[in-house]
Amino acid sequence: MKALQYVEVGKAPEIREVPTPEPGPGEVRLKITAAGACHSDSFVMSLSEEEYSAFGYPLPMTLGHEGVGVVDAVGEGVHNVTLGEPVAVYGPQGCGRCRACAQGSENYCPYAADLGIVPPGLGKDGAMAEYMIVKDPRLLIPLGDLDPAENVALTDAGLTPYHAIKGSIDLLVPGSVAVVIGVGGLGHVAVQILRALTPATVVALDLSEEKLEFAREVGAHHAFLSDAEAPARIAEEVGAGPVAAVFDFVTNAKVLEIIQQLAGPRTDMVLVGAGSVERSVGLLGQPYGSRVRAPYWGTRPELMEVFELARSGQVSVETERFSLEDAPEAYRKLHDGQLRGRAVVVP
């Protein structure tokens, strides 16, 4: 089968011919119907040899941690899925047995790392291929009648902001202000989720007029350029009080400066971006009662909830489609900031 693989640190990913994988006992093979390209993949592929080796992901690795497909074959002992059933892969899998996993919060499983359990496409072969193996049927969420290519990105670009926003839902009351920084794959869904779930006034920040227009189209009440004047512009537009929550889908030193200016007592500062180096700096001396969170992906039940939001038409993903052969081009556009919404690969 064909697969998009990251082969060598620092080199662009390539389409390669690899053996079609066979499901082992307890495993399920999916025929992939769509896979999404996430900036986290770009981030991983931007790491130096030394930084990459800290992850210990073996190469070559098939990319893609957003995946949907149909059940194509099952291993010994799998009885609770139906061949041909359309499903989405829940990516941030845990041990499946601890308290966190029992609650569906496999994204916070404390044992996954020690057990060598990693998400598909981020440590083991992922969804940018014709077929993929899923370790356990519990990681398959029914897709039902949702269109695969339109909705595959909900497994991360929907689930991650949903989880981030749910964690601040107590603050997002009538009259509150929520700021979304970075209206890309995750951020444009975040704006819609805020509008669907809360009465907050939603302000978006990004780097180009085009992105600001996009933010308004998906429901932001206001959108401004993300620069040193952004806090003053926001105050002028929505009043000078502290914002209730900032959802940051970038996380770098510049953005953290903006967040600090926006934060006041009881502000939630929710850092979703992967700019890990900067994550630790600049947030000392926070205002009283403010919370800084670094949420990771989302829970299994939350993915079901996100699919319901899509089913009811309250959330949709702006997608740009690519064939598997053109998947490297999807990553080039993602890297260069040329996408509107999410790049989705349809094998």
Ligand code: NAD
């Ligand atoms: P993306 O490239 O689709 O979108 C990023 C957006 O941020 C773009 O619109 C870009 O123009 C904008 N941007 C860049 N610099 C900015 C700045 N200084 N101010 C304002 N906007 C700026 O990326 P994505 O796939 O949506 O991912 C967003 C981030 O979230 C990435 O860092 C990714 O690694 C991370 N991520 C984290 C998790 C998690 O679980 N914590 C999950 C998925 C993705």
Ligand code: ZN
């Ligand atoms: Zn991701």
